[in-house]
Amino acid sequence: MSAPAPYLAVTDLRACRMTVTELAAALPRAELDVASAAEAVRPVVEDVAVRGAAAVLDASEHFDGVRPAHLRVPSSALEDALEASDPTIRAALEESAARVRRVDAAHMREESTVEVIPGGTVSQRWVPVRRVGLYVPGGRAVLPSSVVMNVVPAQVAGVEQIVVASPPQKEFGGLPHPTILAACALLGVTEVLAAGGAQAIALLAHGASDLGDGAGFDPVDLVTGPGNVYVAAAKRLVRGQVGIDAEAGPTEIAILADDTANPAFVAADLISQAEHDLLAASVLVTPSATLIDAVEAELAAQVPHALHRERIEEALRGPQSGAVLVDDLDQGLEAVNAYGAEHLEIHTADAADVAARVTNAGAIFVGPYSPVSLGDYAAGSNHVLPTGGTSRFTSGLGVQTFLRAIEVIHYDREALAASREAATTLARAEDLAAHGGAIDTRFTT
Template sequence: MADPAPFLSVTDLRSRTLSVAELTAALPRAELDVEAAAQAVRPVVEDVAARGAAAVLDASERFDGVRPEHLRVPSSAIERALAELDPGIRAALEESIARVRAVDAAQRRPAESVEVVPGGTVTQRWVPVRRVGLYVPGGRAVLPSSVVMNVVPAQAAGVQQIVLASPPQKEFGGLPHPTILAACALLGVTEVLAAGGAQAVALLAHGAEDLGDGTALDPVDLVTGPGNVYVVAAKRLVRGRVGIDAEAGPTEIAILADAEADPAYVAADLVSQAEHDPLAASVLVTDSPELVDAVEAQLAEQVPASAHRERIEEALRGRQSGAVLVSDLDQGLTVVDAYGAEHLEIQTVDAADVAARVTNAGAVFVGPHSPVSLGDYAAGSNHVLPTGGSSRFSGGLGVQTFLRGIHVVDYDEVALKSAREAATALAAAEGLPAHGRAIDIRFER
């Protein structure tokens, strides 16, 4: 009988010098055709914009296999979900909420005032978004942790109006999963919609005159939260009407490890990420061929024992996953910075020093006792993070996502006079004499 195929294909970069562009192209990466998905969901988004709740209900029946009795989840259902929640899960959610709140409390930014000249100040006020729509998926897994990760930073930022949407579940009578509703109850979120997919994003962005119960839904100003490619595509289509947090793709982990790393830990972390989705990316970057072999042996033991074996195998053997051999940790850092992973683990000697040199990652997990799974639930960090290399220019969901900076300019006459010459000269140079005149007139009367 032939030996089974290895889980991780190996890319050997030890003897290659590549530009950043070449390196990025050489690394494993999931393909996500958001544009094609956008064309597929455009009719749904436009239908919701035109027909409101009726279009959402039609789409729910088509895509979720259930037509909810209520798009707005009754408060009694939210209260009942909390009353019936398993005490152990409730305690875990409360612990997660407390830890995320502790981190987010330190991120709320005070106003920052600078006296540019005597009598002339510029102050930056940080103002929360008025109304936000938070999306929580309900596909392969129930994700009450995503309720926590979306709601807590919004509350810490001072957002006053929070609407949460999650797909209706056929087995729960067209309501979102009760654990999702219980998490909403714990956080005091009362405006909850039984809507999923592109139709939920469209509903949040456009609002509805009547949800079917005689109540209207006001549109939100910002939509956040993870979802599949169709949710991502819908967010792209409504961007501009509302703000969005990011276009998140399939989840991913990169592990930068050396010969001292424990192969059982490395394998377990690769498996945990592959468990999410067949498109999930699990990438090992190391200067140790022996570690690659040891991790492969561990995968051969751990994967068959996993609850979601088929999904994990598909993800690990997909083109988005694999092992990358580098000549040393310096090259390894170049590789992981080019990759810009959503989650980056550092399992090396002097892991904290190595982690401090990382410039591109959604979140960095330092050492053998900081696995990504900790960040998913109970580290206090946020697990809604940039994917697909977008950590090069964006960060994860946090308090700052829900804040806007507003400059307040306050100059007296003396301060304006000190800026008059520079401002009028620049106005003349740009061919905008009325700009200069608006300053000069204040000294001619």
């Protein structure tokens, strides 16, 4: 009988010298065709924009197999869900929320003022978005932790109106999962929609004149939260109508490790991300062929006992996962920076120093006792992070996601006079005479 196929295909980059673009292309990566998905969901999004609640209900019946009696979840359902919730889960959510709140409060922006010249100042004032729509998935897994990760930073930012949307569940009479509702109630969210997928994003962006309860639904200003490719596609279609946080793709973990790494820990962390989804990416980057062999042995020992074995096996053996063999940690850092992982773990000697050299990652987990799963729930960090290499230009969800900077300019007459020559010279250079005239008139009339 032949030996089973290894879990991690090995990409050998030793002695390879590549540009950043070539290196990024050589690494395992999940493919996410948002453009095709956008065309698939465009009719749904446009239908919701025109027909409102009726279109959402039709789409829910088609995609979720249930037609909710209420698109707007009744307050009694929220209260009942919290009352019936498992006390241990409630306590864990409370602890998670407290930790995220503590971190977000420390990250709040404060107004700053710069005196450019005497009598001339530029201030930056941070103002919360007025109304936000927070999407919480409800497909393969129930994610009350995503309620915490979306809601708490919005609350810390001072958002006035918070709406949570989560898919209706057939087994719960068309309401979102009770644990999701309990988490919303626990955090004081009173406006919850039983809507999922592209139709939920469209409803949040376009609003509706009537949700079927005699009351309208105002569109939001910003939509955040993770979801599948169709949620990402719908976000793309409504961007500009509303703000969005990101087009989230399949979850991913990269682990940069050397011979000091514990292979059991590395394997367990690769498995933990593979558990999410068939397209989840689990990537090990190391200069140690010995470690790759040891991690393979651990995967062979751990995976067969996992609750979601089939899903994990498919994700680990998919083209988006694998082991990358490099010459040394310097090349390993080049690889992980080119990859720009959603989650990056550092299992090396001097892990903190190595982590300080990382420039692209959604979040960095330093050392053997900082696993990604801690960040998913109770580290105080946020688990809504950039995927697909987008960490090279964007950040994860946090209090700053819900804040807007407004610049306030205040110059007195003397300060304007001192700035007049530079401003009017540039106005003439750009052939915009009225721009300079608007300054000159203050000294000639």
